Every structure is written in C-alpha cells, then in structure tokens.
Amino acid sequence: MRPPVAHHHPARGASRRPSRFLIVEDEKRLAVSLAKGLTAEGYAVDVVHDGLEGLHRAGEGAYDLVILDIMLPGLNGYRVCAALRAAGHDVPILMLTAKDGEYDEAEGLDTGADDYLTKPFSYVVLVARVKALLRRRQGAGASPVHVHGDLRVDTAARRVFLGEDEVTLTAKEFAVLEQLVVRAGQVVSKAEILEHVWDFAYDGDPNIVEVYVSALRRKLRAGLIRTVRGAGYRLETGR
Numbered sequence: 001m002r003p004p005v006a007h008h009h010p011a012r013g014a015s016r017r018p019s020r021f022l023i024v025e026d027e028k029r030l031a032v033s034l035a036k037g038l039t040a041e042g043y044a045v046d047v048v049h050d051g052l053e054g055l056h057r058a059g060e061g062a063y064d065l066v067i068l069d070i071m072l073p074g075l076n077g078y079r080v081c082a083a084l085r086a087a088g089h090d091v092p093i094l095m096l097t098a099k100d101g102e103y104d105e106a107e108g109l110d111t112g113a114d115d116y117l118t119k120p121f122s123y124v125v126l127v128a129r130v131k132a133l134l135r136r137r138q139g140a141g142a143s144p145v146h147v148h149g150d151l152r153v154d155t156a157a158r159r160v161f162l163g164e165d166e167v168t169l170t171a172k173e174f175a176v177l178e179q180l181v182v183r184a185g186q187v188v189s190k191a192e193i194l195e196h197v198w199d200f201a202y203d204g205d206p207n208i209v210e211v212y213v214s215a216l217r218r219k220l221r222a223g224l225i226r227t228v229r230g231a232g233y234r235l236e237t238g239r
C-alpha cells in the first residue's frame with residue numbers, strides 16, 4: 001500500500017475559505033447525489049471511489065471535512081482514517097456505514113472518526129451533521145463574522161448585511177464573496193476562487209467567476225470588489 005501522505009502545509013492564518021469536502025464512496029450514485037446536494041449548499045466537493053485514492057487526496061491536506069465510506073475498494077475506511085490521523089491530519093471525518101451493525105463505533109472512534117451515519121440516511125440529517133462538525137471546528141478558530149465598513153458577512157450563519165439591510169445571495173454568490181472576504185484587502189485570483197468554490201472536475205470557462213462577481217457588485221456595491229487587472233479581485237476594506 002501507499003504510505004500515508006504526510007505533507008505539512010503552513011497554517012493559512014486565521015482566515016477561512018469556503019469549506020471544501022472530500023467524499024470517499026464507491027457507491028457512485030450515492031456519491032454523485034451527495035456531491036450535488038452539498039455543492040448546491042455552496043460547498044466545494046471532490047469525489048473519489050477508492051480508499052487509497054481517498055487517503056492520497058485527503059492527505060494533501062486541502063479539505064475541511066472528509067465523508068468516508070467504510071467498505072471501500074483499495075483500503076477500507078477504518079484504515080484510511082487511522083492512516084490520516086497517524087500522519088497528523090485533524091480534518092473532521094464523518095464515516096458512512098452500509099447497515100446497522102457493520103460499523104463498530106469503538107473501532108471507528110478508536111481510528112479517529114468524529115461522527116458516523118448509518119445508511120440509508122436522510123440528506124437533511126447528513127447536512128445537519130456536516131454543519132455541526134464544521135461548527136465544532138470553527139468554534140476553536142477565528143470569529144465567523146467579518147466586518148468591512150458597512151459590509152458584514154457571517155460565514156457560520158451564511159448571512160450578509162449591508163448596513164442594516166440583509167442581502168440575499170445564492171449559494172455560489174455567497175461562496176465567492178466568502179472567498180474574497182476572508183482575504184479582504186488581498187488579491188484573490190480567479191483560479192483560486194475557481195479552485196475553492198467549484199470542484200476539481202470543473203473544466204469550464206474560468207470567466208464564470210466574473211459572472212458571480214458582477215452579481216455581487218449589483219447586489220452589494222459597485223466599488224466593493226475591485227478588479228486587479230491580470231491578477232484577480234480584491235475586496236476593498238476602506239469605508
């Protein structure tokens with residue numbers, strides 16, 4: 001087997017980017033429907049169908065959450081989880097199990113899983129568990145509320161206010177804004193936004209980002225998001 005991947009990424013500071021998930025699930029229909037649902041919630045989702053591939057990708061350290069099936073080709077979920085923890089990764093792991101009784105809770109917790117769900121589960125329950133895991137992790141970090149002048153973005157509640165008025169954004173608009181707001185004052189490239197807001201399989205036109213930035217300018221304020229020619233976008237922090 002491939003040894004655990006132990007890349008150590010420098011901490012990205014207190015800022016948060018939009019949450020990025022990895023789904024490791026060999027039931028392709030289930031994997032695809034979960035990915036679709038979570039993408040619609042504004043998360044960026046990658047999917048792999050094999051335990052070794054899952055370990056390799058999760059080991060690269062770019063994920064905020066791993067949804068991990070137990071019975072997998074290549075390497076089972078328990079082993080994937082144990083290898084990630086042994087390599088020092090603290091990413092929250094939600095395990096999926098095919099039927100009641102397959103999952104040994106003691107073993108799961110022992111290998112370092114944070115939570116588990118028994119199939120079939122309702123999508124609503126999955127989303128609730130996912131949000132709880134993300135909150136638990138955020139609780140230890142920086143405040144989820146970002147204030148810049150009259151703009152206030154609550155990345156936990158996923159709400160945006162301009163002065164006293166709440167601004168309603170679509171999931172993708174919110175995800176693009178979040179990417180800019182957590183790095184306010186810095187230039188964020190189109191490629192970075194694409195990478196974090198759309199999943200790795202997206203091979204469409206990077207100009208899609210412009211469409212969302214235009215929408216944000218319309219809904220918020222024209223001068224709020226500056227285009228830095230040839231480099232990307234910057235959320236202005238002045239008032």
Ligand code: CA
Nearest residue numbers: 026069071072
């Ligand atoms: Ca399976």
